[in-house]
Amino acid sequence: MDTALSVEGLRVWRGRSEIVRSVDLTIPGGQVVALLGANGAGKTTLIEGILGQLPMKADTFELFGEDVRGAKPWEMVRKGLVVVPQERYLFTDMSVEENLELASKRAGRHEGHLFSLDELYDLFPRLAERKVQYAGTLSGGERSMLAIARGLALQPRVLVLDEPSLGLAPIIVELIMSTIERIAESGLPILLVEQNVNQTLAMSSWGYVLESGEISSSDSSEALLGSDAILSGYLAVDVESVEGGS
Amino acid sequence: MLMQIIVTGLLQGVIYALIGLGLFLVFNVMRVVNFAHGYFVLIGMYGLLWLDPGSLPSYLLYALAVAAAAVVFGYVIERWLLEFTLHKPGHAQLVITISLGIAMQYFFQIKFPEPYQTIANPWPFSSVQILGVTVSAGRLMAAIISLALTIAISWVVYRTSLGQNIRACSQSLPGAVHVGINFPRVYRSTFAFGAGIAAVAGALLIPFQPVSPHYGLDLTIKAFILVVIGGVASIWGTVIAGVLLGMAESAGSVFISGSLTSSVIYLMFLLVILIRPQGLIVRKAAFA
Numbered sequence: 039m040d041t042a043l044s045v046e047g048l049r050v051w052r053g054r055s056e057i058v059r060s061v062d063l064t065i066p067g068g069q070v071v072a073l074l075g076a077n078g079a080g081k082t083t084l085i086e087g088i089l090g091q092l093p094m095k096a097d098t099f100e101l102f103g104e105d106v107r108g109a110k111p112w113e114m115v116r117k118g119l120v121v122v123p124q125e126r127y128l129f130t131d132m133s134v135e136e137n138l139e140l141a142s143k144r145a146g147r148h149e150g151h152l153f154s155l156d157e158l159y160d161l162f163p164r165l166a167e168r169k170v171q172y173a174g175t176l177s178g179g180e181r182s183m184l185a186i187a188r189g190l191a192l193q194p195r196v197l198v199l200d201e202p203s204l205g206l207a208p209i210i211v212e213l214i215m216s217t218i219e220r221i222a223e224s225g226l227p228i229l230l231v232e233q234n235v236n237q238t239l240a241m242s243s244w245g246y247v248l249e250s251g252e253i254s255s256s257d258s259s260e261a262l263l264g265s266d267a268i269l270s271g272y273l274a275v276d277v278e279s280v281e282g283g284s
Numbered sequence: 285m286l287m288q289i290i291v292t293g294l295l296q297g298v299i300y301a302l303i304g305l306g307l308f309l310v311f312n313v314m315r316v317v318n319f320a321h322g323y324f325v326l327i328g329m330y331g332l333l334w335l336d337p338g339s340l341p342s343y344l345l346y347a348l349a350v351a352a353a354a355v356v357f358g359y360v361i362e363r364w365l366l367e368f369t370l371h372k373p374g375h376a377q378l379v380i381t382i383s384l385g386i387a388m389q390y391f392f393q394i395k396f397p398e399p400y401q402t403i404a405n406p407w408p409f410s411s412v413q414i415l416g417v418t419v420s421a422g423r424l425m426a427a428i429i430s431l432a433l434t435i436a437i438s439w440v441v442y443r444t445s446l447g448q449n450i451r452a453c454s455q456s457l458p459g460a461v462h463v464g465i466n467f468p469r470v471y472r473s474t475f476a477f478g479a480g481i482a483a484v485a486g487a488l489l490i491p492f493q494p495v496s497p498h499y500g501l502d503l504t505i506k507a508f509i510l511v512v513i514g515g516v517a518s519i520w521g522t523v524i525a526g527v528l529l530g531m532a533e534s535a536g537s538v539f540i541s542g543s544l545t546s547s548v549i550y551l552m553f554l555l556v557i558l559i560r561p562q563g564l565i566v567r568k569a570a571f572a
Contacts, residue, residue, distance in 0.1 A: 091461060115464030127459035129452055140448050144464050192463060 040067045040102060042196040042227035043088075043119065047097035050080075050087030057083040058094075058251045065196055065229050070222045072238045072259060073231040075248035081231045082124055084248065085200055089121050090114050102195060116146055118195030124204060126185040130174030134165050134184055137173050141191035151224040153190040161217055162187050179210035186214070190221065197221070198229040215241065239263050289534045291417040295427035297530025301523040302430040303485045303503060304510035305437060306478035308522050311511060312454040313474045314370065316377045320385035322503030323392075324479045327354045328486020329495040330392055333401055343406035347487035351480045358479025362472050370471070385500060392497040400494035407491070422492030429488055433481065438519050450474060502546070509553045515563025524564055528552070 043065040050058035057080045065071050075081050087094035090111040099107045101117055109117070129137050138155060159166035162183045168176065173184060182202050189197060202218065203211040215237050222228055222241070232238040239245055239259040247255040247262070255262060307321045318324075331350035337343035361384065369376035407421035414424075441447035452460045453470050460467050489495075510529055514521030529549060536548030556563070 089462075110466075111461045112464045112466040115462070121462055123458065123462055125458070127456045127462055129455045129459055131455050132451070136448075140452060141463050143445060143448075188463065 041065070041100070042067050043101050043229075045088065045096050045099045048084070048087060048094060048099070049096070050083050050092050050094045052083060052092060056251070058087055061248070061251075061253050062256075063246060063253070065227050066244075067227050068225045069244065070218075070228045070230055070242040072242040072245035072262075073229055073248060074233075074235060074238065074245060074262075077233075079248040080251040081248055082200055083251075085121055085123075085198055085229075085231065088114075088198070089119065115144070115192060118146060118148060118193075119198070120189045120192045120194035120196070121198040122185045122189040122200060122202065124200040126181050128173040128176075128181060128184055128188070131172060133170045133172055134176070135169045137184060137188050138165075138191045141188045142193075145191060145193035148193065148195055150195065151226065152193055153224075155191070158187045158190055161190075161220060179206050179214070182206060182210075182214060183217075186217070186221075194226065196227045196229070198231070200231045201233065202230075203232065203234055211237075236263070285538065287415050288417050289531060289538055291414050291419060292423075293531030293534035294527055295419065295423050295530070296534060297527035298427045298434070298523070299430045299485060299488065299526075300506055300510060300529050301526025302434055303482060304507045304514070304522045304526055305434060305519065306481045306485075307504075307507040308511045308514070308516075308519070309437075309441075309450070309474055310478045311516070313450055314453075314471050316366065316370070316475075317381065317508070318475075318478065319378070319381040319504055320388060320500075321478070321482055321507050322505070323385045323388035323500035324354055324358065324482035325486040325489070325503050326388065326392055326495065326497070326500045327357065327479070328483035328488075329490040329493070329499075330396055330486075331483065332403055332487050332490050333396065333495065336403065337406055340406045340408060343403075343491075347484065350487055351483045354483030355476045355480040358476040359472055361479075362475035366475070367468060367471065385504065389497045389500055392500070396495075396497070399496040402492065402494050403490050405491050420492050422488075426485075426488035426492070430485065433484065434519070434523060437481070441519065446473075506549065509549060513553065513556045513563055515565040517563075518565040521563060521565030 041064060044063070046062045048058060048061040048063065049056055061084060073081055073084070083092065086092045090109050090113070096107055099105065101114070101119055104117065106114065106117065129140070132140070138158060142155060164180055165183055165187055168180065173181070176184060186199065186202060199218065202214050206214070211234065218228070218230065219241055230238055230242060239262055242259045245257060245259045245262045246253050255265065257265065303325055306324070307318060310316055310318050328347070328350050331353065332343070332346055335346040335350070337346045365380055365384070366377055369380065405421055407425050409421050411418050411420050412424055441450060449460070449465050449470050452463065452465060453467050457467060506529060510525045511522055513528070514523070514525035529552070532548050532552045533545065536545040540548060
């Protein structure tokens with residue numbers, strides 16, 4: 039199985055501050071990898087650095103074996119790295135349909151599973167019901183769904199999801215998580231950033247824990263589930279608040 | 285008298301709308317107010333003055349040439365003077381576009397010291413009667429072509445992929461980044477295009493509108509007022525605002541004397557800001 043994405047010695051800056059300091063991260067083909075960490079750990083910064091939105095440096099940075107250091111964000115997307123951001127950034131005055139259609143026009147071709155629009159509507163029936171509705175009028179859960187669907191419409195070769203369940207009701211979180219599992223079944227490598235620790239580790243094969251811009255733990259999800267890294271102070275708070283729902 | 289105001293105002297307004305449209309597109313896509321926009325119109329006016337076409341075919345050819353020159357100029361300005369200042373703190377783009385406008389005004393002042401020049405009417409007829417009002421060929425053709433261009437631009441924006449990219453950038457730039465749109469390329473094309481249509485408007489104006497270097501500032505202000513009154517977010521809002529502006533101006537020139545006529549426009553602007561600050565046509569969030 040080939041490696042979808044690998045980076046060594048990744049450093050990412052916001053302005054003059056070095057937020058991510060020397061991170062090594064690998065997303066193997068066909069796997070779901072978890073990226074965990076408290077608020078402010080640098081998870082979103084890391085992702086923005088990988089996409090090319092923020093100044094970054096790395097010793098090695100490869101996407102399916104291709105050296106992509108210095109690639110611009112649109113080049114990364116064209117090469118198959120699709121990020122579904124935390125803020126969603128939907129096109130608010132375009133309909134659900136147009137958001138998806140715009141993305142599918144920009145998609146690259148590749149071998150591997152391609153997501154047709156029908157398939158996207160099948161994955162997210164709520165979006166099918168709201169095809170002509172303006173994206174700006176959708177509920178929180180629907181926005182997250184549209185953001186993910188739009189990401190898939192770009193035909194990613196590797197998908198990064200930045201907190202898809204953020205701010206959503208548990209029943210919607212459940213729905214979105216199970217949909218992500220369905221997506222993973224198609225063989226698409228996924229990097230899942232979440233604060234919902236247990237569910238995320240249950241869905242992934244490997245996990246990284248980010249603390250103050252550095253990887254504090256990197257282990258199989260099974261090992262992480264029982265380890266101190268998860269039970270330690272700052273993450274325990276999240277686990278407790280989620281326990282009731284999951 | 286009333287007919288005079290309405291007809292002249294309508295025709296002039298449509299031309300103003302085209303000028304405003306260039307500013308509108310740049311603002312919506314890049315969040316930049318190009319304070320040199322009126323001077324881009326002057327590229328068209330002075331360009332044709334300098335080339336001095338003797339016939340209709342040469343007039344049309346020179347108009348296209350001047351538009352092409354403006355497109356290149358706009359591209360160069362955006363790429364090497366403006367782009368690196370965007371998405372950064374501070375108001376560099378304000379300073380740059382204002383300074384550019386001033387520089388252009390001085391350039392035209394030096395190259396064309398004589399004020400209030402026009403070119404000879406290139407059209408095959410000299411005037412036409414519309415609803416009892418005499419309209420010069422230059423003004424009529426300028427209005428017709430401006431309207432046609434406005435419709436064409438609207439079609440491009442709402443019905444083509446390029447237009448979709450433009451709307452994406454204006455509704456959510458980070459969204460555009462995440463769907464892989466090369467937004468610097470969109471910025472460059474939009475700015476260059478804005479300069480191009482400004483120059484075309486200038487080429488259309490020069491047969492009947494005398495030009496002086498300070499006219500650039502006059503047009504910039506009108507375009508700005510136009511876009512704000514129109515509600516910033518709708519192409520047709522800009523057009524309606526243009527027509528209103530044209531009519532206000534022609535009413536002003538009939539009822540008020542000399543230099544006070546421009547005060548009519550400012551009064552209208554003030555009124556709209558006071559009564560309906562969001563502009564005439566409001567869309568939900570951004571330019572759709």
